[in-house]
Amino acid sequence: MMIVSLSLFASLAFAQTTDVKILSTINPQTSNNIQMGDVLSRSIEVEVDAAYQLPKTSLPMKGESRNGIELRDVSVRTSKGSSTNIYKITLSYQVFISAAKPLVMQLPDEHLALIGGAKALSIDIPAWKFWYAPLVAEGITNAKDNMLPQSKPALIDLNMHYARFWAALALLVTGLLGLVYVNADKRWLPFMNGAFAQAHRNIKKLGHEQTANKNALMHMHQAFNKIYGANLFANELEHFLAANPKFLKVKQEITQFFEQSNAALFANQVASANQLQQLKTLSKRLRDCERGV
Amino acid sequence: MHIATHDIQLADWRSHALKLEKEVQKVIVGQDKAIRLMNIAIFARGHVLLEGGVGVGKTTLLQSIARCIGGAYERIEGTVDLMPNDLIYHTYLGEDGRPKIDEGPLLRAGENLSVFFFNEINRARPQVHALMLRVMAERHISAFKKEYRLPHMVVFADRNQVEKNETFEIPSAARDRFMMEIPIDIPADRELRKALMFDVKFQHAESLTKQVESNVLQFDQLNAFSDVLQSHIKSSDVLEEYALDLWESTQNPEKFGIKLDSVDVNRLIHTGASPRGMGMLLKAARVNAWLMNRDSLYPEDIHAVFHELIAHRLVFNTMYENRRTQLARELTTQILSTVAVPSQTKSVQAKAA
Numbered sequence: 013m014m015i016v017s018l019s020l021f022a023s024l025a026f027a028q029t030t031d032v033k034i035l036s037t038i039n040p041q042t043s044n045n046i047q048m049g050d051v052l053s054r055s056i057e058v059e060v061d062a063a064y065q066l067p068k069t070s071l072p073m074k075g076e077s078r079n080g081i082e083l084r085d086v087s088v089r090t091s092k093g094s095s096t097n098i099y100k101i102t103l104s105y106q107v108f109i110s111a112a113k114p115l116v117m118q119l120p121d122e123h124l125a126l127i128g129g130a131k132a133l134s135i136d137i138p139a140w141k142f143w144y145a146p147l148v149a150e151g152i153t154n155a156k157d158n159m160l161p162q163s164k165p166a167l168i169d170l171n172m173h174y175a176r177f178w179a180a181l182a183l184l185v186t187g188l189l190g191l192v193y194v195n196a197d198k199r200w201l202p203f204m205n206g207a208f209a210q211a212h213r214n215i216k217k218l219g220h221e222q223t224a225n226k227n228a229l230m231h232m233h234q235a236f237n238k239i240y241g242a243n244l245f246a247n248e249l250e251h252f253l254a255a256n257p258k259f260l261k262v263k264q265e266i267t268q269f270f271e272q273s274n275a276a277l278f279a280n281q282v283a284s285a286n287q288l289q290q291l292k293t294l295s296k297r298l299r300d301c302e303r304g305v
Numbered sequence: 306m307h308i309a310t311h312d313i314q315l316a317d318w319r320s321h322a323l324k325l326e327k328e329v330q331k332v333i334v335g336q337d338k339a340i341r342l343m344n345i346a347i348f349a350r351g352h353v354l355l356e357g358g359v360g361v362g363k364t365t366l367l368q369s370i371a372r373c374i375g376g377a378y379e380r381i382e383g384t385v386d387l388m389p390n391d392l393i394y395h396t397y398l399g400e401d402g403r404p405k406i407d408e409g410p411l412l413r414a415g416e417n418l419s420v421f422f423f424n425e426i427n428r429a430r431p432q433v434h435a436l437m438l439r440v441m442a443e444r445h446i447s448a449f450k451k452e453y454r455l456p457h458m459v460v461f462a463d464r465n466q467v468e469k470n471e472t473f474e475i476p477s478a479a480r481d482r483f484m485m486e487i488p489i490d491i492p493a494d495r496e497l498r499k500a501l502m503f504d505v506k507f508q509h510a511e512s513l514t515k516q517v518e519s520n521v522l523q524f525d526q527l528n529a530f531s532d533v534l535q536s537h538i539k540s541s542d543v544l545e546e547y548a549l550d551l552w553e554s555t556q557n558p559e560k561f562g563i564k565l566d567s568v569d570v571n572r573l574i575h576t577g578a579s580p581r582g583m584g585m586l587l588k589a590a591r592v593n594a595w596l597m598n599r600d601s602l603y604p605e606d607i608h609a610v611f612h613e614l615i616a617h618r619l620v621f622n623t624m625y626e627n628r629r630t631q632l633a634r635e636l637t638t639q640i641l642s643t644v645a646v647p648s649q650t651k652s653v654q655a656k657a658a
Contacts, residue, residue, distance in 0.1 A: 226543070230647045242642035247605050277543045277647055279601035 031133055032126070033059040035098070039119075044143035048107055051084060052119060052142070055102040058135050062095050064126040066135065071124065072103070078120045080109030101135070109144060117144045194305050206302040207235035212295035218288065225283045228291040229273050235298070246270040259301050265294055315537060315595065318530055322348060322596060325373045325521045332513045333366050334500060335492025341596075342487050342613055343370055343461075347522075348592045350531045351484025351585055352441050352460040354426075354475075354617060359465070361489050365510045367422050367461050369517045376419025376457060376524035379410040383429035385471050389436040393448045411440065411455070412448060418458045419524040426462040427472045434475060437462075438482050457524050477576070477620045484585045485610065486617035538591035540602040547604060547646040552583045554640045555615060563639045568625065568632060576620035586614045604646050612637040 035057040046052065060066075066088065076083045085104040090097060105119050121139040125132070193201060203209070211231040218224040236244040240252050249267060253260055269291075275281040284290075322344055329340050346353045347370070355363050364380075371378035381392060392411040399405040407413075411421065423429075423437060437460070440446050445454045462483070464475065480486070492498060501507050540548075554561045556577030559570045578586070590606040597606070616633035625632055 226647065233645070233647060237645060243645055245605055245608070246603075274603055278541045278603050279599075280539070280541050 031061050031064070031129065031131065032135055033096075035059055037137075039140050040142070043141065045145045046107055046117070046142050047145050047147055048109060051104060051106050053102060053104045054119060054137075054140060055100060056135070056137055057098065057100045059093065059096045059098050060126060060133070060135075061129060062092070062097055063129040064133060065097065065128045066090075066099050066101075066124060067127055070126070070134075071101075072122055077108065080107065080117060081105050081119060082108050099135070101137075103137070107144065111144060111146050112148075113146060115144050116141055118142065193303075194300070203303040206299065207238040208295055208298040208302045211235035212292070212299045215288070215292050215295050220288075225276065225287050225291075228288055229277060232269065232291060232295060233273065235295070239302075246274060258304065259298065262294075262297055262301060265297065269294055311533060311537060314530070314533060318348075318534075319595060319598065321522055324518075325370070328373055328517045328521060329366065329369045332369055332516055333362055334507075335494060335497040336362065336366060336489065339366070339487050339489055340370075342485060342610065345589050345592045345596070345610060346485050346487075347374065347459060347527065348531055348534060348595070349484060349585070349588045350459065350528060351589065352462070352482065354480070354483040354486040355461060355463040355489055356486055357463070357465075357489030358491070361491055363463055363489050364422070364424070365514060366489070367420060368510075368514045371420035371422075372514060372517045372519045373521040374419045374524045374527075375520035375522060377414030377417045378420045378422070379414060379418060380422040380424060381410050383423060383425040383427065383433070385428060385430070387429045387433055389432050392433070392436060393446070408449075411446065412453045416454055416456060416525075418455050421458055421460045423460060423462040425465060427464040427475055429473065431473055431476075434473070434479050438479050441482050456528060477618070480617045481579050481582060483617065484589060485613040487613050534595050535588060535591055538594050538600055538602055540587070543647050544602050544604065544607075546648055547644070548583065548587060548607065550644045550646075550648055551607065551611070551640060552578055554644050555619060555636075558636065558640065561640070561644050563636070563643050565632065565635050565639060568635075572622055573625055573632065573636070574619065575622050578615050578618050582615065582618040586610065589614055608641055611641060 037054070037056045039054045040052045068088075071086050071088065072083055074083055074086055082105065083103065084106045085102075087102045089100040089102075091100075092098070101124070103119075103122070107117070109117065118139040118141040122135075122137040124135040124137070126134060197213075198204065199213075211234065214231045215228045218228055233244070236252070239256060240248075244252055246267075249263075249270065253263055253266075259266065272283075272287070276283050276287070325347075326337075326340050326344055330337060333340065343353060343366075355367075357363055367380075368378060381387070391409060393409045394406050394412075395409050396404055396406050411418075426434070426437070429437075436446075440455065440458075441460050444456055444458060445452055447453070460483075465472075492501070506513060550561070554563060556574065558574060563570055565573070586607065587602070589610040590602055593606040593609045594600070594602050597603075599606075612634065616637055619629075619633055619636065621629055621632060
């Protein structure tokens, strides 16, 4: 447990030469119920004549242990006045002692020698006493009896997480269903028995026989005729699209299809090598329009 | 070289044909379809039966077309007392008081006759029909101990289907000689009707006709060009199968699932289209393909002329004859809507083969 709160008292607790002026001293706020492992910090701010300096060698060594008190950290902040140097020294100690009963301990006194001046001066930091409190009474063997139940951790509210989980799950399922609806090609799917769905299935079944292209064109024309309710020809496309606006987004492809179909069926033009593949693609696109995809 | 010459010839004649339409459209409004059909008939060298009421502009239309074609234009009115001889000659007293005989309207222009208009043909007697139909088929006639050839003649006849008094119905065999029966209706568009009523230029038919450019076509070369045109336009196997299906559907519409409201289709047809009629249908369709700047026949070409080529050739059972105009229109429309191309049956057969 760390004790970080400190108390400030301005009265000078120890004597000092006039060349070393103590500006403030801050000791730990609490002087009782200190336990093993606690960290205690204190700091002192002093003003010294500019002729004097505080060398690093005067500082106590980090890790030094005295009477169960180990120096954990030392820091010095220096600032310069008009004719003085101001040092703020912070010492951090940690208690490392095992005792079965309460006892009085102290942060050790420190004497930090100054150099540079005519006199031999030092910054004296007095000892600071406190009450050490053992973790358990009468030793570790009775620790079990002395143990107190831990406070029950607060329960996390799962309702929000459940709601998010179900929403995500619903989204996932909807997305999957959507993907299946868009990409799968099964007769049992909704709206999968429309004219172009049937045409697409029939065209997919066609092999590479000589009449495949013409049969594919026939399936496409049958689908157009079925939707239009009469034979549909190129000069009636505007009527067809006006009556079936869901196909408007493939208007250009439909127009091209009728041009190609007329050329293949009536002008005896040789079909391109990939015409069957084009018809498969177009029939799928028209099927998607038919299904509102 | 030969092909290039043909192509130039076809393009040149096509531009003239389209010009003819534009010229006639300048003076005849709201009859674009009829003008196109008559243009097709001219290049298919077929005779035309016009159907329409009185004062709808048939004569002006014919005179305008005759002016564009060039050659001579003759006209005769069908009446109950009209006799075949009246077409061949007429007698009159000369200045010297002696009876004289002169060539009638059919012979007067000789080989220069390009358009012969027989107004109200159904008022003429069957004898007159017989003569006229023979001349239409053979394009020559013997009179005054010599043979008159009429190689460039196209007959436009008119009949009024509404008025039945003192008329003689044209028998089916006679109707079959006409390539087309074209309806000339009053334009439905109000603006056009307004123009016909208030624009004074439409009140002077003679001066109206003179606005049309003359001799846009060379009438004496039409026969030769027609042969070139007919041999140039090709038809695919699929289209030929389709044409055969259409023909069969005029004979057995029930076989193709054709239905008409309030009519038993099984009992409607007595005789369907004739081989001559189907030949003429394809001839006219080829002209339409050429006018559309194609060298192959499309179903749309057949559709463009189907009703006008087929409707008057259908022979209905007697009980339906009095509704012929309406039923013929419905039936041809249903045939075009129902008979599929490419035919499913034929494709399946091809697949099996």
